[in-house]
Amino acid sequence: MTDKKIQIENLYEEGELWVQNLGDKTIHAKRMKGKFRNLKWLAIFVWLPFFMGPYLTWDDKQAILFDIDNRQYHLFNITIFPQDIWMLTMVLLFLSILLAIMTAILGRIFCGYFCFQTIWTDIFTKIEQWIEGTPVQRRKLDKEPMSFNKFRLKLVKHSIWIAIALFSGITWMLYFGVTWTNYVKGDVTSTTMVITAIISFGAYVFAGFMREQTCLWICPYARIQGAMVDEQSILPTYDYYRGERRGRLKKGKFVKGFGDCVDCHQCVAVCPTGVDIRKGQEYGCITCGLCIDACDLVMEKVGKPKGLICYTSLAEMKFNKPVKVFYKRPRVIIYASVLFLALSILVYGILNLAPMDLKVLHDRQPLFVQLSDGSIRNKYELKVMNKTNKIMPISISFSSKIKNLKSKKSFKTVMIPSGNVKSIYVYLIALESDVGSDNNVIFVVKSEQVTLEYKTLFFTPKSI
Known part of the structure; x- marks a missing residue:
């Protein structure tokens, strides 16, 4: 390998020449404090009801239960039968339109904060950081030959990952009437074991190994989001006009003719999908805003105004047009109308379920x-x-x-x-x-x- 290739490889590892990862490298995103990082941690609690749901009771019975054998779905004091399956259509329509309206207004805000893949990956990588150290230490550990210390760290990490994955798989099956006692005693059907294994294996592989590759290549939402956003959609955006031409500080001072971007690559280092926001919007961006936290911190240190990367629209950034309020945008109005219709039909159906x-x-x-x-x-x-x-x-x-x-x-x-x-x-x-x-x-x-x-x-x- 030539000296130039070695230099480029070193810069790549350090995030200097990082491009969107296509799976050939493992992304070890840096974690930096900030308001969007805090919002991501708070978003984890959205999934707390998932783990609490099977343990809730109502009239001395499991409050939320999919009774497949008797073809019934119990939701507290409501019992839904196959004859009421049309309500499932309304639920799916409501969720799909809700996702569309969120994307039209705030881009892939669901992916960045509420998607189970994003949250499970965030938890898995946090555990990895606790055990293996900083991103630099983890990259170094990955390159090291197998040793007792490496084996010990990897064993601890993967054991915790597997435990979380199994807990997720078993929790899912608890909604179908299976209990922890059934698992402990081995009193479960082969179908239950297979489904539990598939869900657990999926959580372990997707969150632990594939990570952002799941979003890039498996989830179709990354592809179709382009049809949902427009110039009024608010997304994490790099202020090209203020930031370019990029240049590093020399002796702690800015060079004349350079923009505010000091080319520190911290926005890339913290990105969980390996996107360089300075190159414009890419389908890999999950609009989590972590690049904004990193850039604001750097701007504060070098004495420049925050907001070099910020949530804004293309119309505001490029054409200096004010952002329209969401209820004045035709697309959002149509989405909201369908959303309200689906919700109204669903509520009416639930309130008028005949015994x-x-x-x-x-x-x-x-x-x-x-x-x-x-x-x-x-x-x-x-x-x-x-x-x-x-x-x-x-x-x-x-x-x-x-x-x-x-x-x-x-x-x-x-x-x-x-x-x-x-x-x-x-x-x-x-x-x-x-x-x-x-x-x-x-x-x-x-x-x-x-x-x-x-x-x-x-x-x-x-x-x-």
Whole structure:
């Protein structure tokens, strides 16, 4: 290797000629104090409910539970069944539009502060720093041949990483009714073990090894964000006009003709994805603002105003246009309208969840049967679902303008088990001469909590 290549390699390792990492090097980002660093630590608490959720109880039962066996989802005192799956569509629509509106206003703010990959990686790298030291020490350790000290440090680090990954995987499965006791006693199904292993392995590999490569190559959001931002989106931006031409301080003084950027590369050193913000926006930037903390600290030390790197829009930085308030931007208005619609439908659905569901299916083969006395018989299947956690007694009746319409059997109180659908067959009989132009039949099902009606038809030869 030539002296020039060695020099370039050394500069690369020190962050002097750093470019976006494509996976050939491990990024050991420097940690510097600042308001955005503090915000990232606070954002970790967004995921605290994830680890607390399985332990919450409601009416002596697990408050949040995905009961796959019984096809039920319990959310405190709300029970959601497959028949209400449309609400999941509203939840997904709400979250996707929320992500879009956040991106339109503040770029990839979700990636920088709230994404589980970002937070888990932040935790893993913090543990790595506690055990292996500063970025320079970690790079040096990675290059060293295997020794007892290196093996010891790596073993401790990976053991903690695996423990966190396993804890994450097991916590996820607790939402599906599995308990810690099941794991301790080995009383879990092979499916549960496989899913736990996949989630744990994913957390361990993505947060511990792939890190920013997960964002760059696996997550599609990095690619599609370009369609969501515009010149009004507020992003971490380098003030090119103030900073260029870059130049290092000489004997502690600025050189005439140079800008405010002292080319210290601290903004690159702290970036968790290896982006040089001075080269402009890249899809690797997760808008975490850590480069702003680093630059402000340097500017303060050299006696220059802060804000060489700051959150601003392209319109403000390049064209000196004021940032429009978000509610005056057409794209944001459209996103907000869809967001409000999805949320309204979701809230309405939750507030109006009926404890019982009723469907009436008319027998199609045949539509009717003509009995020996000339009367017409229709067969109906009443499918009644009990959405409560208790046995539900119901009564059945019907009404119609058809004269002398009667049931083959008398109706009795029917008990519907909790979370189950019960089919009740009803045979209605009437003379064809008694059936006029109005052949509607309304079935009425009553429980203690609710009364449901369902309209259907009574078929005869002349109604076909």
